[in-house]
Amino acid sequence: MQSFNDIRLILNTAQIMSLVKGGPLQLVTFDGDVTLYDDGASLIPSNQVISRILALMSRGIRVGVVTAAGYEEAKRYNDRLHGLLEAINSSEAITPEQKRNFIVLGGEANFMFQFNSNAPHLLESIPKEIWALDEMRAWKDEDITELLDIAEAALNDSVEAMRLNADIIRKSRAVGVVPKPGTKFFREQLEETVLAAQKVVELSDVGRRLPFCAFNGGNDVFVDIGDKRLGVACCQRLFGDIQGINTLHVGDQFLSVSGNDFKTRMVCTTCWVASPAETVDILDEFLELAATA
The missing domain is CATH 3.30.70 (Alpha-Beta Plaits)
Structure with missing residues (x-):
């Protein structure tokens, strides 16, 4: 008999296969804690997910971290993501234009930062006028x-x-x-x-x-x-209104009652992970299938 986790992983693989066959994949967004790094930790240089994200970016795929962490300063996000940011900055496999394809959206859908190698913390704040949805601009x-x-x-x-x-x-x-x-x-x-x-x-x-x-x-x-449905949609808008069929969100909080990744299912394809190691496995699956497609 298949366990719940077996079914979850099978569905993840099916989602990846559909993106490779029918996509193409243009945008991947990630939750932070438990998805990219352990709960309460940070993305250190030795984290195995970093090389996979660089591989995505080298293919021209946009990458976003959509997190509940609601910091208004770039430094706080650098503290959590410094290993990845430094790897992007020093990578010779990614063009300067591709490096700009990395963004962070904090507070679910409230504070956006984009990679900038000249910024003090490798991130620059992006004005809401550029990425906020029309419905968000109407908030009082x-x-x-x-x-x-x-x-x-x-x-x-x-x-x-x-x-x-x-x-x-x-x-x-x-x-x-x-x-x-x-x-x-x-x-x-x-x-x-x-x-x-x-x-x-x-x-x-x-x-x-x-x-x-x-x-x-x-x-x-x-x-x-706000919520992560809006967060992913804002990322899609920033990069030229990318469609849900071309977007993947990876997160660990998909229980409908208390999971803040759940609503992303309304705007894109999703993969439900239980650890950073599973995130690495999912990205490896995609990269291997995409290489032979």
Whole structure:
């Protein structure tokens, strides 16, 4: 009998085969934690996924990291992705034009950076006017504030009800619950917090007007403005309105209740991985099949 993981991996292979046969593949986007590197870690120079990403880029394929990490400064993304950024910068197998095909989209769909070898941290911020979707440009600041206020109140209720040893973190486009130093949440606490926040925001008037994403980050819970459906679509737009049939998103969070990769299925082909090693395997499958196609 096939296990769930067996079926997941078989479907991943089927997706890769379909992209090689029917694509062509023009854009690959990745989640960060658990997809490119271990949870809470960074992309160090020895990470095996780096050579595979360089191989994709040498074929002219655009690459994006679409992450929930909502940093507004290039340095913070360099801290997480320095091994890959330095490899792109020093590579002689990739042309200067191809190097510009690497982007980072943070906060689900809120902050975009593009590779630039002359930038201090090898990334430059890209104005939203260039990549934001029309529906995103219609968002009102007061709606964003109202939604985050409602989400923050719901998260506070969960902290008090479950007596979590936690802090509430408020950002410009997100609000979350993070454990105090030395504390680790139980999975049930994380899931309950996600469900409660999602339900409260969904039932609000602003929650019906504004896209949002409530998700379990492994040892925290965040509610973000926007979601990865929009994030991948923004990457597609930046590179000339690439179609879903020519796009692949690789991520580890596809459970419909609390997985922030789930909605990417609405705009592209997807592969569901459980570790960075599986990401390497998927890319190897694609590169081997593409070489003989």
